[in-house]
Amino acid sequence: MKKLLIALLSVCAAAAGIAHAELDNPGGIGGLESLRGAAELEDTRPSDSFKDYPKEHAVASDYVFQPPLVPHSIRSYEVSLNANKCLACHSWKNAPDMGATKISVTHYVNRQDAVLSDVSPRRYFCLQCHVPQVEAKPLVENNFERVESLR
Ligand code: HEC
Ligand code: HEC
Incomplete structure (x- = not known):
């Protein structure tokens, strides 16, 4: 009984987690941050200058x-x-x-x-x-x- 309860609780927690992620990121894709800066996957980022x-x-x-x-x-x-x-x-x-x-x-x-x-x-x-x-400028620290x- 106790095991079942724990399993049920963890399923609920996971579902809540997914719902939360969707709220934070309405498009559902992107929100990446890399050395080139933060960007959404759907957007074309302006290129750096030469x-x-x-x-x-x-x-x-x-x-x-x-x-x-x-x-x-x-x-x-x-x-x-x-x-x-x-x-x-x-x-x-x-x-x-x-x-x-x-x-x-x-x-x-x-x-x-x-x-x-x-x-x-x-x-x-x-x-x-x-x-x-x-x-x-180096993108990462380098000695x-x-x-x-x-x-
Ligand atoms: C219009 C002429 C020209 C062309 C075309 C050219 N170079 Fe050069 N390159 C030079 C000159 C002149 C230097 C001497 C350094 C300077 O004044 O820029 C040089 C320097 C270099 C050096 C440094 C040499 C050293 O001793 O440190 C390298 C490596 C090099 N070029 C590679 C290339 C490569 C690879 C290409 C083709 C993608 C190329 N170059 C095309 C004119 C040219
Ligand atoms: C497989 C790697 C490799 C390729 C491909 C290559 N190089 Fe080099 N190059 C080197 C290395 C290593 C050196 C330095 C040691 C030496 O002189 O061999 C060098 C040296 C040079 C230098 C300086 C020479 C000097 O006396 O200081 C020039 C200029 C140069 N390369 C131009 C070129 C050009 C132009 C091409 C294409 C046609 C080319 N290299 C292809 C590896 C390469």
């Missing part, structure tokens, strides 16, 4: 063999089967005229360790490794420190 790229310098590396961060905007730079905009400035042929850093020799080495005469297929999709960095040898 961030500035540090123009005057390349962002320094934090560890040895880090693919350097891209210090400029890459908006509308195509990298596809037909074109590689990055190489228009960074290939060994074009870099001196464009005033850009040459891709390093490692970018000409294939998986079999052979040095090719043109950029290696495994280095073709630049953004697989190189990401642009902007002056943005990462640069490796000793680069400090």
Whole structure:
């Protein structure tokens, strides 16, 4: 008898909980809060404004063999089967005229360790490794420190 009573009471409590949640959130969906702020799922949130790229310098590396961060905007730079905009400035042929850093020799080495005469297929999709960095506030606290040898 006692067990039955407890079971009955807990069913009532659960039902009351559901009713309460519905009252708080009439649409029934959303009410999420994330790093992007609070939003209802049905609403399209206005996008953030574009961030500035540090123009005057390349962002320094934090560890040895880090693919350097891209210090400029890459908006509308195509990298596809037909074109590689990055190489228009960074290939060994074009870099001196464009005033850009040459891709390093490692970018000409294939998986079999052979040095090719043109950029290696495994280095073709630049953004697989190189990401642009902007002056943005970190979303979460971070105490990462640069490796000793680069400090
Ligand atoms: C219009 C020419 C141009 C294009 C196109 C271009 N870059 Fe650059 N890039 C530069 C120049 C010039 C620099 C030297 C730093 C500076 O002044 O911004 C540079 C710097 C860099 C660096 C830093 C190099 C270092 O030693 O720290 C990386 C990485 C890079 N670019 C990657 C890319 C990638 C990836 C793309 C394609 C999505 C690309 N770039 C397209 C001109 C270009
Ligand atoms: C698989 C990862 C990977 C890909 C893909 C890749 N890179 Fe790199 N890149 C690196 C690493 C790691 C370094 C630093 C070590 C080195 O020089 O190899 C580097 C270095 C560079 C540098 C600096 C060279 C120097 O002498 O300081 C430039 C510029 C660059 N990459 C441009 C590019 C461009 C343009 C592409 C596309 C055509 C590309 N990278 C594709 C990993 C990559």
